[in-house]
Amino acid sequence: MCGIAGIFRFDSEPVDPALLAEMTGLLAHRGPDDERFWAAGPVGFGHRRLSIIDLSGSAQPMASADGRHHICFNGEILNYRRLREQTSYPFHTNGDTEVALARFVTRGVDGLSDLAGQFAFAVHDAERNQLYLVRDRIGILPLYYHLDGGRLVFASEIKAILPALSGPPRVDHASVADYLAARSVPAPRTLFEGIRKLLPGHVLVVTGDGRISTRRYWRPPTPADMLTVGPEEAVDLVDETLRRAVERATVADTPVGAYLSGGLDSSLVAALMTRQTAEPVHTFSVGFGSGPFDELPIARSVSARLGTRHHELEVGPNDFSDLWHTATWHRDAPVSEPADVAVHMLARLAREQVRVVLSGEGADELFGGYPKYRLAALTSRIGAIPAWMRGPVFDRAQQALPAGAHRLRIALRALGEPDERARREGWFAPFTERERMRLLGRPRFEHGRLLPATDSDPLRGMLEADLLGWLPDNLLERGDRMTMAASVEMRPPMLDHELVELAFRLPSAVKVRDGRGKWVLKEVARRYLPDEIVDRPKVGFRVPIGEWFRGGLSELARDMLTGGGSFVGDLLGRPAVRRMLDMHESGRRNEEIRIWTLLCLEVWHEVFFRQATPGNGGNSRSWVGGTGARGNAQFWRA
Incomplete structure (x- = not known):
């Protein structure tokens, strides 16, 4: 895995090498092993390398054999050995x-359909004077860009684009409503004005005179592609495809480990890894002290059963407050999930042993693991009750619930949303559409988002919406940033595109069956794990922030959100924020996710707009003028 950055000017003036070096230097954590550059007049690429495959070779940016094309690549092509055998290329x-470059040279954009893995890269075609930006099918890896009248700049992370802006960064206030709806901003927008995310499964084509176009090269299978299979055949298909995905995900010239929470998904991935290698697998777990959220004991028992070399750590509230700004700087966005900081600390632990870790990310969104999927039909059909009646009634009902009825409260908030799209997304929404209208005067910004195909199957529609939005914009962005902040590569074999395509060709009846989510995956897991692991109630990667906001972090939250100069206080109004904090501290209501959402927005604003940015390793540094660590830098021109 690596960090990439680049500039494409439309006025034929040469790229400024100092600016390109500054941009690339801000990605030092993504590639501590090497730093190189290439420039040819108005186009230039910068590359930071984390060596995983072909450790002593494959220096980048890389030229094609005839010198016409140059590539700046981030990611892994996991089937590269087979593709190499099939490709006529020197x-x-x-x-x-x-191999990625060769497929692009010989087949153009159509060659992307051959690539298995996770990737985000740029290719410049000198003959056509065109730049191509490519992002993998699912959006496992990030790619951002900024377009003004004279040039396009791109990078793996937003922070590397900021030095190229014509002025200080600005908040995209239209996207704040998106953030309050989903704890992240859906592509193609970001919280930074004028900076965009390339959509998953898309290619952006930029011509030498500044014209841009996009092409979608992959989409999930449609209902017309549905397989007619019985439950047992579905289990066999998932088993075979998942084993192949895990085998591909372990392709590396450096050690590969795995996150192990003790839950079904990570335990299954670890179990399959141990069957494919003679060496013990390194596994890594995190806990939060004794209590219902601590999964260290169960992770230890799974490790003992599988015979892994297990490593673990414990995280407390002081770790969160100490690392909050650093994690936000790496995320380029609010730290949307409380587990982000824990994932970063876990990656730092993993880095002591390996450079690559496998995770179970994506299984819930493919096979219906969240509780909301069991209510997909109700989420769709409840729209028969008019929104003007349903919304206010459900609103009053959820406000009257005690703090212990947190899940029921979430359900009422989601089911009270006005349309099916909002109800699908409302299960993860910190603030409902009505609340966002009251606080900001706008519900969401919809233009350009990837939305699920029209479908009569409510479960399929909910799963596809999460695959296109919740996963890449939130969980996968978290996984990439928090692991790469520690110079570790995360691979989610559950999101191998063959397994994704199979999952969307299977009938919904094998995903949620007899009221049980993830049925088909659980039946696969029974072949490798004991029933007590398979049937264990879903806990998730939970952090006890509700308790922390009534204890050690209470004063911090109140000061940040209601004190003088608070961005959130000015934006939403301090009385509304105080009422929320009071309700939570009194125990009358559980407002942990809403408080967390607002606190992380406040920290993000402080990091990027008050010049208090912590750099790589937590050292205080502004993005302006900083270049980061500079390894073995090499700059050359065509």
């Missing part, structure tokens, strides 16, 4: 980057 390296 290869000079043993790595996957040249």
